[in-house]
Amino acid sequence: MKADAPNLKLHGTALVADDELSNRVILNALLKKLGYQVIQAVDGADAVEKFRQHSIDIVLMDVMMPVMDGYAATEIIKSETADKFIPVLFLTAMTDDKALARCIEVGGDDFLTKPYNHTVLSAKIQSMERIQNLHQDIRMLYNRMQMDEEIAEQVFSGAVLAGNVVLDQISHLHKPASIFSGDIMLTAYSPSHDLHVLLGDFTGHGLAAALGALPTSEVFRSMTAKGFSPPQILQGINSKLHKMLPTGMFLAAQFVKISASLDYITVFNCGMPDLFVIDGNTRRIKNRLESRSMPLGIIPDSNFQEDAQHIRVGLGDRVLLTTDGVSEARDPTGEYFGSERLITAIEQSGEQAFILDNVSSALDRFCSDAPQDDDITMVELPLLPELLPSWRVDQLLAEQTHVDPNSLLDHDSDSVEFHITLRGMQLRKADPVPLLINYIQEMVGIRTHNQVLFTILTELFINALDHGVLGLDSSLKEGPDGFTRYFEERDRMLSQLNEGSVHIGLRIHPQANGGWIVIQIEDSGPGFDFANATSAQGEKPLFSGRGIQLLSSLCESFSYLEPGNRAEAIYAWTNE
Structure with missing residues (x-):
């Protein structure tokens, strides 16, 4: 067969x-x-x-x-x-x-x-x-990896980038070296209407480098929304990244706080290239701010308070932030773009609306068709009113409904009291305002009044700490370098502070149709002759400047008590 x-x-x-x-x-x-x-x-x-x-x-x-x-x-x-x-x-x-x-x-x-x-x-x-x-x-695995990266990029964009504010007023260039970028830009408004901007650069690039962006953005936005200061936000991000990032991976970052008054900025540079403040008219570099802090995620405890750089700015000035992918970009021969070419491109920007456009063109001409080694990110912040929220003090005052404070105090109502005292070294690093705002929300939930209450509590606490405990004189802020001089002296005195105290008491009277809060604050300073401290032009207190005037306008009543180191403010609200 x-x-x-x-x-x-x-x-x-x-x-x-x-x-x-x-x-x-x-x-x-x-x-x-x-x-x-x-x-x-x-x-x-x-x-x-x-x-x-x-x-x-x-x-x-x-x-x-x-x-x-x-x-x-x-x-x-x-x-x-x-x-x-x-x-x-x-x-x-x-x-x-x-x-x-x-x-x-x-x-x-x-x-x-x-x-x-x-x-x-x-x-x-x-x-x-x-x-x-x-x-x-390999092709099947690569296609699967590409699909995973595309899905992750959508999540990344939705969770990290979509929450940014005022992008229509900011000029920014972002060129990742791969699908995923290790660079991250975050923007958010604080309750006091300052603008916070963070530009970060994780070690390496690609998906692994971008993994830290989600927790970074979460901490940045949540702490900014609650009114925490930039040093506290950086400490929060640093602690989070130190716990989760593998050894050898970290985040270099530049953090800029633009004051709502547009007259000064506060800068923290943590292991990043120099940050530039540029005159809006001449396009000359006014300040070049180098790194003073370690990158985030390396050591568990970092004190960023002493590394702050406070700069007085003028209307129309520009702030330029860059990652090291800019200065370390190479041409076809391997030569680096460098900081000097960057400075030349900044100062030769001429009449262009954005300085970044000229820098980007110079970078493209230099690199030509050379391969890109690292992520490239640049951010230009124009210091103009359009950069900040439409909220204004006069608008807030116009919406404010005042009642007779005597009628509030005479009214019998259940109340809740809360007291907090900060002493000595706690005054260096603790900010009680976010805690107090959170407590008020837990008690009565008046979220629509958060910004007003944040403004009132911040003004009271800063005045008590700066002028009561530290004894700083507001006249230090005068002149071109006044803000820098004032904050440097403030930081120096805070770093040496071992005694003194600030006590804050809240008495909340909620009612069905509204309520009121009595805020009392007392510092350990000697006080001042508040009864005679008025100017010849009117009732503007010489000791207070704009801050206390604002408090008097926002509150039902505001007064200093003997011997001048105690103050009381009453704020009322109605339920819409």
Whole structure:
């Protein structure tokens, strides 16, 4: 009885290109034994045409053929299969090194010398099949990785970037070195209507570098919304990243607080390139602020308070933030763009609306077609009213509904009291205002009045700390360098503070249609002669400046008590 022929596994379709019929017949027989369907071509041009007409899995290509040789045909075939591995085995009787090297140079994957040996041919094809299968696995994994990155990028954009504010007034350039960027830009308004901006650069780039962006944005936005100060926000981000980031990974960052009055900015530079403050008219650099702090996530406890840089600014000035991908960008010869070229591009921006446009053009010209090594991010902040919320003091005052404070105090009502005292070193790092706001919300939930209450409590606490405990004189703020001088003296005195205290008491009277809060504050300072401290122009207190005037307008009543180190404010609200 005759045995059945073995079932061969169908491996695909092979293209045999040879101008000699005998060679094609031999290869056809050998390939069919290996489980291939065979398509034959008589020259290089015919091979290219057949390749385009059929789905080919492997090519056996003779070198010397009429019309088009095997070298030219292979170059065309390989150029049309860049996203798929189609092995090409050259068939040649030549044995010199140059000819064989030429086979590899044009894209060939191996070669087979004539006359053909079935065992050698089978081994070479099996080797190509293993490479082909490996290539398919890699391609499948790469496609899956790309899909995962695209999904993650959508989540990243929705969770990190979508929450940013005032992007229509900020000029920013973001060029990631891969799908994912290790650079991050965050913007948010504080309850006092200051603008907080953070530009960060995680170690490396790609998905791994971007993993820290989600917790960073969460801490930044939540703490900014609650009224925490920039040093506290940076400490919160630092603590979070130190717990979650692997060793060797960290976040370099620039943090800018733009005051709601647009007359000064506070800058923290944590391991980033220099930050520039630029005159809005001359385009000359007014301040170049270098790094004073370590990047975030390296050590668990960092004190950012002493690293603050306070700069007086003018209307129309610009603040330029950059990651190190700008200065470390390279041209085709490998030379770095550097800080000097950056400065030149800044000061030669001329009449352009945004300085960043000129810097970006200079960077593009310099880099030309050189590969990008790192993420590139730049942010330009124009110090103009449009950068800040439309909220204004006069608008708030116009919406304020006042009642007779005596009628409030005489009214019998259930009340809740809360007292907090900060002493000595606690005054250096603790900010009680977010805690007090949170407590008020827990008690009565008047979220629509958060901004007003935050303003009142902040003004009271800052006045008690700065002028009561530290004894700072507001006249220090006068002059071009006044803010810098004032805050440097404030930071110096706070760093040495070991005694003194500020006590805050809240008495909340909620009612069905509204209620009122009595805020009392007392500092350990000697007080002042508040009864006689008025100016000749009117009732503006000489000791208070704009802050206490604002308090008097926002509250139902505001008064100082003997001996001048105590104050009481009453704020009332109605339920809409």
